Amino acid sequence: MLKKTSRLDVLLGRAAEEMLSPEEATELEEILTRDPEARKRYLQYLDLHAELEESFQLHAVAGGLGSVFFPGVSGWRLWTGAAACAACGMLFASVAWAYATPVIQKAQRRTIFTENFEDRLAHQPTGLPRAPGAWSGDDASVVGAENGVLPKTGNSMLRFLRSTHAEENTPKSAWCDIYRLVELSTPPALGSRLSLSASFAVAPASDGEQFDIYVGLNALDTYPVQAPDLDTARNLSNTTLGRRLPATRNGKWHELSVDTQVSPQTRYVLVHLAMLRRVPGPSPSHVQFAGHYVDDIKLDLLPSNALPVKTP
Template sequence: MSNQYLDKLINAYLDEALTPAEQAELETQLQDSDAARQRFWELAEVHGLAGDVARTLWLDVDAVVTRASSLSVDLAQAESRGHNRLNRIFLAPLSAAVLGLVIGMLSTAAIWAATTLKQQQVVTIFHDSFESGPSPVASGAPLDTDAWGADYSEIVEAWPSLRPVDGKRMLRFLRADYPGKEKQVGYFGDLYRVIDLRGDVSQFADGNAVVSVEAAFASLALEESGRFSPHLTLHALEKLPANTEAWHAMFEIPRRLEEASLASASRQELFLSSDPWRHMSLEMRLPPKTRYLLVGLHIGDMEAARYSGGLPSDVVFEGQFVDDVRVKLHRHWALYEKTTDTLGQGKKL
């Protein structure tokens, strides 16, 4: 039997479209050929079934490898769980002997499925909904690596006509400056937080990891559509500035922050909908030499940016908030094969 015809029979079986004569042919091949049984599971994976089988047979994926060699299938359990897709394999009319041989081949497929699940692992490495922890520091930079820092801001509870996304508190942007700022001009309010990744190096040392940041921004000035712009940034750093002066020097001139970064990414949007909360996310491939991640939350006054007399001083933000900040580490090898050109080393600011 040709490989092409075998594939046709297996695909028809998985799609529940076999004729009785074709089923007899398939059973013969599956009973007599290890290669045919292996091909069955390869095509089951294409149909999205191999991983589902592994999840159904083993609730703990880490146990797949140890249990594969002594696999037993409880058909009644599979049926009671109502997995219609899995029923194509477990409950379709293959003879018991052939079904046993096919399921026996699952040991290899199950190990593959478990490995794939691990490769797609997503770990939340930071979450802040501003329910606890130190207040943000208006210091021009995140000098305290355990707190948000840069421009004026405050943590508040529910505001008139606005409730936090998560918990009882949220962060409010106040101004686009900080005490002692050399040039009291600007139209972006900035907040930064340092995430120490030195304990997670093994997760991305091979270069096969993406870091993402998610945050919810809110504006109560929706009648001024397009005026305020939420903005997320990510910077991968190998080391932190040595002192306060070095921090300020890096932030005063944006080019220096870019030059100090192994990779950086940025995303900016506008408040255009009637929903005050706008959920944003940003991804960046994480270079292997990264030891610290600099997460930036920003709000911009686009009207001030167009100010005809030059950059205004002391921009004050009315009704601009952020909440539910999450930083996640993603391992997904297939991502890099398909999106290298898109992700690269991150979009430079």
């Protein structure tokens, strides 16, 4: 049962459909100007509207639709929708095919790297990695349970300590970055995807500070013998992807992941995890982290058949 919508939501609905009259536009502006909660609702409403636009067009192309998810939609309409997506012509065949067979197999993942910090010498605070096989970055250390936070797996986890390291010269930063270079044993097949996930926890505290967590990866064809700076590493990347979310300070673990298609030329993956202080704002110096952890890191390769496949 759908509930009755508020006047603000009515106006937002009309704004989303570009149907506001001049009087309604004035009314909406007045509401938004005087009420910060209304502005928040406005941003959430229109972002949802934009996400629906994007999701449904993507689904129409990638084959995620079918009579199971959208009953009663005739096939020609699905085709019409897909045909209108100008960027997606090459995928038309899979659209029609997926519509006919909506059952999708779960892709097989191959884990190419995991870390739970059971090796207590795992981290070297030396900026970007010089070679595969060790964690590096800003100051951090492998610890056991502390500050009311238990490791996500095993007996150890990595604690973020400081947003710099001994060899760094920057005067200020809010980001505590850690890196790991992973060498792929075999080149990824055409169409393969990389998926990186990590779990983060922040010990409870009530000092007003707020933090974000970050997971990113750079897929590289080559890696220089000398450790590069981040700029060079990004220039060498054939794919760069990162995702950032607010951290919840309740001592519980939250998983964050990124997933992207990679080039068959990829030989290395630079894993980038970070904790950063968002509030208070720009830091005049480096940030100390009192109870911020990461654990249970996985890098998976999804083969090219991760696209929908026909099942009997």
